[in-house]
Amino acid sequence: MAAKTGSSRVAIPSFGGKGKLWIGLLVALMIAGLAAWGYQLTTGLIATGMRNVFSWGLYIMMFVLFVGLSAGGLIISSAPKFFHSHRYEGFARLGVLVSLACIIVAGLLILPDIGRPGRLYQFFTSPDFRSPMVWDFGIVLLYGLLNLWYLWLLTRRDLAARGSSLALGFKNTEAGRDRDRTLMFWTAAVALPTAVALHSVTGWIFATQVGRGDWFSPLVAPVFIAKALVSGLGLLLIVSVLADRYTNFEVDREELTSLGKILGIFLAFHVVYLLAAERLPHAWADHFEFWAIMSNFLIGDSVYFWLWTVVGGAVPLAMLALPPLRKRVSVIFTASVLAVVGTMFEGIRLVFTGYEVANIDSAPGISLGGEYTGITTDIWATAGAYTPTLVEIAVTLGIIAFGALIVTLGLKYVPIQRVDAEPSYATDGGKQDQ
Amino acid sequence: MTNYGLVIDQERCIGCQACAVSCKQENNVPMGQFWNRVLTEGGEKMDTPSGGYPEDGGSGSLDMQYQPTACQHCENAPCVKVCPVNATYTRDDGIVEIDYDKCIGCRYCMAACPYNARVFNWDEPEHMPEEGTGDVEARPQGVVEKCTFCSHRVEDGLDPACVVNCPADARIFGDLDDETSTVSKYINEYETDQLLEDRGTKPKTHYISGEMSPGRPQTSDKMESELDDVSPWSDGDDDVPSKEADSVGSESSSSSHSVEGGEIPYATPAKSGGDD
Numbered sequence: 001m002a003a004k005t006g007s008s009r010v011a012i013p014s015f016g017g018k019g020k021l022w023i024g025l026l027v028a029l030m031i032a033g034l035a036a037w038g039y040q041l042t043t044g045l046i047a048t049g050m051r052n053v054f055s056w057g058l059y060i061m062m063f064v065l066f067v068g069l070s071a072g073g074l075i076i077s078s079a080p081k082f083f084h085s086h087r088y089e090g091f092a093r094l095g096v097l098v099s100l101a102c103i104i105v106a107g108l109l110i111l112p113d114i115g116r117p118g119r120l121y122q123f124f125t126s127p128d129f130r131s132p133m134v135w136d137f138g139i140v141l142l143y144g145l146l147n148l149w150y151l152w153l154l155t156r157r158d159l160a161a162r163g164s165s166l167a168l169g170f171k172n173t174e175a176g177r178d179r180d181r182t183l184m185f186w187t188a189a190v191a192l193p194t195a196v197a198l199h200s201v202t203g204w205i206f207a208t209q210v211g212r213g214d215w216f217s218p219l220v221a222p223v224f225i226a227k228a229l230v231s232g233l234g235l236l237l238i239v240s241v242l243a244d245r246y247t248n249f250e251v252d253r254e255e256l257t258s259l260g261k262i263l264g265i266f267l268a269f270h271v272v273y274l275l276a277a278e279r280l281p282h283a284w285a286d287h288f289e290f291w292a293i294m295s296n297f298l299i300g301d302s303v304y305f306w307l308w309t310v311v312g313g314a315v316p317l318a319m320l321a322l323p324p325l326r327k328r329v330s331v332i333f334t335a336s337v338l339a340v341v342g343t344m345f346e347g348i349r350l351v352f353t354g355y356e357v358a359n360i361d362s363a364p365g366i367s368l369g370g371e372y373t374g375i376t377t378d379i380w381a382t383a384g385a386y387t388p389t390l391v392e393i394a395v396t397l398g399i400i401a402f403g404a405l406i407v408t409l410g411l412k413y414v415p416i417q418r419v420d421a422e423p424s425y426a427t428d429g430g431k432q433d434q
Numbered sequence: 435m436t437n438y439g440l441v442i443d444q445e446r447c448i449g450c451q452a453c454a455v456s457c458k459q460e461n462n463v464p465m466g467q468f469w470n471r472v473l474t475e476g477g478e479k480m481d482t483p484s485g486g487y488p489e490d491g492g493s494g495s496l497d498m499q500y501q502p503t504a505c506q507h508c509e510n511a512p513c514v515k516v517c518p519v520n521a522t523y524t525r526d527d528g529i530v531e532i533d534y535d536k537c538i539g540c541r542y543c544m545a546a547c548p549y550n551a552r553v554f555n556w557d558e559p560e561h562m563p564e565e566g567t568g569d570v571e572a573r574p575q576g577v578v579e580k581c582t583f584c585s586h587r588v589e590d591g592l593d594p595a596c597v598v599n600c601p602a603d604a605r606i607f608g609d610l611d612d613e614t615s616t617v618s619k620y621i622n623e624y625e626t627d628q629l630l631e632d633r634g635t636k637p638k639t640h641y642i643s644g645e646m647s648p649g650r651p652q653t654s655d656k657m658e659s660e661l662d663d664v665s666p667w668s669d670g671d672d673d674v675p676s677k678e679a680d681s682v683g684s685e686s687s688s689s690s691h692s693v694e695g696g697e698i699p700y701a702t703p704a705k706s707g708g709d710d
Binding site: 043045046048050051052053056110114115116117119120122126128130131132137209210211354360364365366367368369370 | 464466467468471473474475476477478479480482501503512515516517518519520521536537538539540541542544545546547548549550552553554555556557558574575576577578629630633634635
């Protein structure tokens with residue numbers, strides 16, 4: 001059972017056979033990713049599917065996804081603290097741990113996208129503060145440090161009680177815990193606007209650009225907030241269900257169901273409301289007949305659109321809305337997976353809408369700087385096309401594996417839950433919350 | 435202040451690609467990349483018109499125009515504003531240029547440029563011949579590059595290579611802030627457009643279409659501001675400014691000579707056809 005020391009619980013007291021296998025798998029993926037990155041560094045970004053017309057690809061798509069994923073945990077753990085509530089206390093530390101891992105993954109995903117990583121120090125020696133990328137660099141760094149500080153603040157007294165050196169000399173005293181509670185409130189007060197800024201600034205990287213179709217829209221920043229709420233909460237639910245099943249982490253069924261319901265509300269706001277708000281004005285302005293307006297409003301044109309709105313929107317929304325379904329852990333888990341996958345396709349779609357059409361597309365077009373793999377036979381293109389290469393996929397998986405390793409090691413070394421003061425852990429979730 | 439700009443007379447442009455080729459050569463542009471492209475506004479393919487032939491009930495609406503396209507050197511250049519490390523910057527003379535030592539290769543500028551004027555060195559750049567061409571140092575793998583208005587030539591008082599090598603005199607380079615320059619005068623006198631004006635980038639490349647301008651005949655490598663006579667009708671024999679009147683005269687005499695003394699290949703058969 002749970003390794004209890006004092007009143008805190010570590011999810012993984014020690015790695016068993018399966019645990020070691022899991023770590024081995026992650027390390028193998030990381031090594032493969034490093035090797036792929038090394039190959040890409042020597043050959044150049046020609047090893048990717050990106051070319052002159054379609055010049056950002058999988059790395060940026062996944063960067064957008066992981067920035068969003070990093071939202072959920074921090075918000076779920078800091079929002080209640082800000083309102084002095086103990087709601088969702090059992091998810092707080094895991095949430096911050098997952099947020100920290102995701103923002104590290106997001107930051108690392110930029111590295112392989114850079115043509116000359118050796119020159120990255122220019123961010124410090126020669127920054128242009130007009131550039132949204134400089135703003136994002138700053139906010140991602142700040143957000144990462146904030147997550148690290150917050151996770152440590154949440155757990156340092158328990159770490160001290162367990163005699164862990166990670167307490168960095170802090171003692172487990174009542175006065176100290178009281179002081180930490182005040183610090184947690186203020187950290188939460190800083191964390192919430194920082195999270196809003198992170199997602200807005202990441203959205204503005206795209207929303208400020210006049211040359212890339214739908215990117216230039218004031219709605220992009222609010223949409224980034226909404227999809228961060230959806231995917232971030234979705235990922236937190238996925239990780240907590242998995243941790244509940246495979247480690248000593250224990251999920252409060254009632255709170256899980258409640259968070260599932262909140263995910264449904266986020267989904268409705270994001271996929272139904274914001275999407276409608278974005279599409280209706282264009283559909284109305286571009287068409288004359290009622291049914292032409294309606295069909296243009298409701299029917300999307302790309303497969304990514306449908307993957308996002310139906311598989312990642314309507315289906316999980318229905319699962320989380322139907323009373324007989326929404327309390328089942330398996331349903332909440334599946335809906336969360338679909339929500340995260342849907343958000344991923346939304347990010348993919350965003351990048352595609354920017355690059356697949358060239359503003360000036362007269363023949364012969366734009367020189368590609370290399371052939372598109374298997375799509376064209378010459379160096380010219382009048383439209384963008386993109387398929388990620390195995391190198392890009394390997395690098396991306398390696399970085400994601402690193403994030404998973406951070407979460408796994410966090411579950412081993414960080415006391416992830418308090419076991420006192422939460423009698424609700426005893427319930428088996430059979431009781432409904434409403 | 436100097437503020438360099440370019441006027442391209444699309445009515446004069448004959449689509450010969452000389453500007454595209456001389457740009458590639460002068461600037462040592464790698465294989466597979468172009469800084470300057472001559473696009474065909476018309477049919478689906480290069481050098482093809484849109485519309486139909488004027489026969490057998492066809493619409494007779496054949497239409498085609500060439501649009502030479504390179505960096506527009508925008509005044510409100512999005513690429514300059516997005517560059518996180520100040521690698522892309524606007525020079526005091528208005529030229530948008532890249533410091534290849536600073537460029538980290540993030541390609542945000544390519545996302546920002548509405549004209550797709552920028553290219554990225556996806557692999558080790560290849561040159562033909564291997565040692566390269568022209569007067570510009572090769573750029574390394576992993577940086578973005580683009581048209582510089584041949585800033586290395588401009589600094590020496592020379593027109594950009596594409597301007598000098600245009601056989602149709604369709605490209606005119608000069609100072610937009612100087613009201614007496616040919617570029618300023620043509621922008622005032624002729625109907626000019628900028629590409630994607632609605633994006634608010636304020637390009638410094640202006641396109642004449644509709645009425646054909648006299649162009650600016652290239653008689654020397656030198657920029658207009660370096661010449662003593664800036665009249666578009668002058669042959670700009672700038673080395674001997676005192677012979678200005680002479681040189682104008684010699685131009686007309688030489689051209690008339692070429693007409694009179696030439697073979698005139700189809701004039702005679704036309705006459706003989708008339709005799710028959």
